[in-house]
Amino acid sequence: MKLVFLGTSAAQPTESRAMTCICVVLEKEILMFDAGEGAQLSFLKSKLGWNKKMKIFVTHLHGDHCVGILGLLQTMSLQNRTESIDIYGPKGIDDFLAANLKVLNFGLSFPVRIMTIKEGLVLDDTTYTIHACEADHSIPAFSYVLQEKEKPGKFYPEKAKELGIPEGKLWHELQSGKEVKVGNKTFKPSDIMGEKRQGKKIGISGDTRPTKKLEEFFKGCDYLIFDSTYSDELQEKAKEHYHSTAREAAMLAKNAGVSNLILTHFSARYDDVEAMVREAETVHNSIVAAEDLLEIEIK
Numbered sequence: 120m121k122l123v124f125l126g127t128s129a130a131q132p133t134e135s136r137a138m139t140c141i142c143v144v145l146e147k148e149i150l151m152f153d154a155g156e157g158a159q160l161s162f163l164k165s166k167l168g169w170n171k172k173m174k175i176f177v178t179h180l181h182g183d184h185c186v187g188i189l190g191l192l193q194t195m196s197l198q199n200r201t202e203s204i205d206i207y208g209p210k211g212i213d214d215f216l217a218a219n220l221k222v223l224n225f226g227l228s229f230p231v232r233i234m235t236i237k238e239g240l241v242l243d244d245t246t247y248t249i250h251a252c253e254a255d256h257s258i259p260a261f262s263y264v265l266q267e268k269e270k271p272g273k274f275y276p277e278k279a280k281e282l283g284i285p286e287g288k289l290w291h292e293l294q295s296g297k298e299v300k301v302g303n304k305t306f307k308p309s310d311i312m313g314e315k316r317q318g319k320k321i322g323i324s325g326d327t328r329p330t331k332k333l334e335e336f337f338k339g340c341d342y343l344i345f346d347s348t349y350s351d352e353l354q355e356k357a358k359e360h361y362h363s364t365a366r367e368a369a370m371l372a373k374n375a376g377v378s379n380l381i382l383t384h385f386s387a388r389y390d391d392v393e394a395m396v397r398e399a400e401t402v403h404n405s406i407v408a409a410e411d412l413l414e415i416e417i418k
């Protein structure tokens with residue numbers, strides 16, 4: 120799994136930062152969280168591939184988080200995408216997309232399904248779940264958590280051979296958690312496999328004030344990507360505009376027992392976000408400032 124940041128600026132782009140767009144790249148699928156204007160250009164630069172299986176999750180209907188879906192869909196069509204895309208977002212995302220697709224007379228080369236979401240379980244996939252939690256922003260907004268499901272332990276073929284279990288169907292059955300019989304002996308998956316591995320928990324805040332509710336929602340995240348629009352001196356502005364400062368993001372991460380915090384959605388007034396990283400580091404010991412096209416490998 121890896122995180123790829125396609126846009127890390129708030130509200131308007133800068134010369135070095137495009138507007139919010141974050142991808143979680145899984146083995147067989149890309150999960151995109153928000154798509155600000157110009158998302159297709161960053162997507163092109165990232166070389167993630169135009170025809171990969173993909174879902175888009177929108178946190179809220181501010182332009183810098185959703186307008187980019189239109190250009191992205193259009194470019195994908197011109198690239199002859201055939202794979203369908205599912206788009207999840209708050210009420211209104213359906214009207215926004217339907218109206219634009221109609222007015223702009225979009226001819227898409229692939230099916231698009233739009234789902235409006237509520238707080239709670241959004242999606243239960245075979246390898247992960249997505250949950251949404253109400254955030255605290257100037258309009259209805261959601262934060263998301265991606266929880267990978269428990270993964271099977273490592274398979275040791277030499278052990279299986281040693282125990283005399285013939286390769287093929289029986290190996291497959293053991294790997295899928297079943298017991299098998301060879302002659303009069305019974306073997307369990309644990310005889311040839313390591314411990315089950317816990318799945319990763321990734322949080323994406325979208326635009327929000329820090330809240331107790333979100334602290335609970337993001338409890339124990341391995342990685343949390345959080346609104347860090349302002350630095351300390353604009354704390355009042357952060358409250359007024361329903362955003363967070365880097366320090367506030369770090370405080371929430373610390374209280375939630377988050378292992379790694381990634382700051383993003385920086386106000387365009389900051390050319391350099393080093394000061395914000397330092398403010399956050401006074402509270403939490405694993406801080407990274409996102410930048411466009413930053414990739415973080417998660418093992």
Ligand SMILES: [Zn+2]
Binds near residue numbers: 184326384
């Ligand atoms: Zn925003």
Ligand SMILES: [Zn+2]
Binds near residue numbers: 179181256326
């Ligand atoms: Zn917003």
